[in-house]
Amino acid sequence: MATDVMIEARDLTKAYGTYRAIDKLNFSIRRGEVVGFLGPNGAGKSTTMRILTCFLAPSSGTAIVGGNDVFEDPLGARSVVGYLPQRAPLYQEMGIVEYLQFVAQLRALPPSEHKARIKKVIEITGLGDQLAKDSIGDLSKGYQQRVGLAQALLHDPPILILDEPTSDLDPIEKAEFIEYIKAIGRDRTVMLSTHNLAEVEASCPRVLIVSKGKLAADGAPNDLANRSGNARYVLEIDGKKRDSKTEVSVDTLTKALKEMSSGLTVKTLPSEDGSIEVQILAPIESGKDLRREIFGLCVDKSWTLLELRREVVQLEEVFRELTVGDQKAGARIEKAGVAKAAAARNAANAEADKDEDSDEDSDEEEKE
Numbered sequence: 001m002a003t004d005v006m007i008e009a010r011d012l013t014k015a016y017g018t019y020r021a022i023d024k025l026n027f028s029i030r031r032g033e034v035v036g037f038l039g040p041n042g043a044g045k046s047t048t049m050r051i052l053t054c055f056l057a058p059s060s061g062t063a064i065v066g067g068n069d070v071f072e073d074p075l076g077a078r079s080v081v082g083y084l085p086q087r088a089p090l091y092q093e094m095g096i097v098e099y100l101q102f103v104a105q106l107r108a109l110p111p112s113e114h115k116a117r118i119k120k121v122i123e124i125t126g127l128g129d130q131l132a133k134d135s136i137g138d139l140s141k142g143y144q145q146r147v148g149l150a151q152a153l154l155h156d157p158p159i160l161i162l163d164e165p166t167s168d169l170d171p172i173e174k175a176e177f178i179e180y181i182k183a184i185g186r187d188r189t190v191m192l193s194t195h196n197l198a199e200v201e202a203s204c205p206r207v208l209i210v211s212k213g214k215l216a217a218d219g220a221p222n223d224l225a226n227r228s229g230n231a232r233y234v235l236e237i238d239g240k241k242r243d244s245k246t247e248v249s250v251d252t253l254t255k256a257l258k259e260m261s262s263g264l265t266v267k268t269l270p271s272e273d274g275s276i277e278v279q280i281l282a283p284i285e286s287g288k289d290l291r292r293e294i295f296g297l298c299v300d301k302s303w304t305l306l307e308l309r310r311e312v313v314q315l316e317e318v319f320r321e322l323t324v325g326d327q328k329a330g331a332r333i334e335k336a337g338v339a340k341a342a343a344a345r346n347a348a349n350a351e352a353d354k355d356e357d358s359d360e361d362s363d364e365e366e367k368e
């Protein structure tokens with residue numbers, strides 16, 4: 001039966017002893033979707049991608065890629081996937097064309113198609129002006145990643161899986177690489193893992209967020225940004241007494257705002273001398289914008305309004321909210337690792353000092 005689902009995970013689990021890198025992970029990606037795959041370090045992103053590309057076997061559950069079960073038919077799954085890991089598997093001493101010919105042979109592509117396929121991927125990835133370079137090792141990191149992308153596209157796969165492809169690139173190279181991904185994604189299913197949330201917002205209409213090996217969120221970036229349930233406003237007024245106007249205090253402002261609309265949370269922000277600036281969190285109500293009411297309140301109270309704006313909740317804030325447990329755990333693990341390493345160094349230094357003292361004692365005995 002034909003289906004538009006190109007990647008599907010069903011209760012996907014990978015365990016290392018008692019630790020579960022991914023734990024009953026469920027999601028599906030349809031034909032033609034470009035999906036951002038997000039999560040903090042240790043959340044299970046790379047493990048999931050390695051299972052989908054048949055580098056790892058799951059402990060339990062099922063992964064279907066292009067209609068092929070990665071456990072029962074790994075060769076079938078690999079044949080429909082182009083995979084680019086964080087650091088492309090390149091042979092630095094080879095030339096670009098030489099390397100792509102080698103990949104074509106590994107992919108068992110018909111020799112009669114090699115020239116046309118290589119020409120096509122060089123055109124897609126913009127490598128044409130780099131062919132004069134003697135070897136891949138002479139290319140910049142950005143162009144090396146393009147070579148890696150070219151090898152992933154060489155067999156014309158309907159699915160492209162990219163794991164942190166821009167992590168080593170400079171800002172200009174990142175922007176160019178994302179443009180290539182957007183263009184390629186017009187006729188392919190693309191799964192992109194990255195820590196750069198701006199890249200995801202720019203290139204991915206849909207986002208999957210994993211935390212502690214489980215799916216924490218799934219949706220469009222704007223929809224996820226609204227899941228906090230609050231609209232956020234920033235208000236700044238002149239707090240000084242001017243002419244016949246009375247001086248305004250933070251307490252007076254806070255009380256008036258809460259009386260204006262129920263359910264508001266008001267937080268004082270740092271401000272210039274003489275002004276009062278607050279952040280207002282309001283429950284999201286369909287189509288309601290509190291700026292008119294806030295402006296009307298300032299007019300009624302004869303307050304001098306210096307600034308009023310409604311802020312957009314960024315995907316980064318939602319990401320932090322959903323993965324805060326992972327981040328705290330990561331910090332604890334990192335701290336423990338640093339402490340353990342420091343203890344090992346101290347022990348080694350103490351042992352070395354002990355050996356030196358022993359050597360000195362032996363020297364003294366010899367002199368005597």
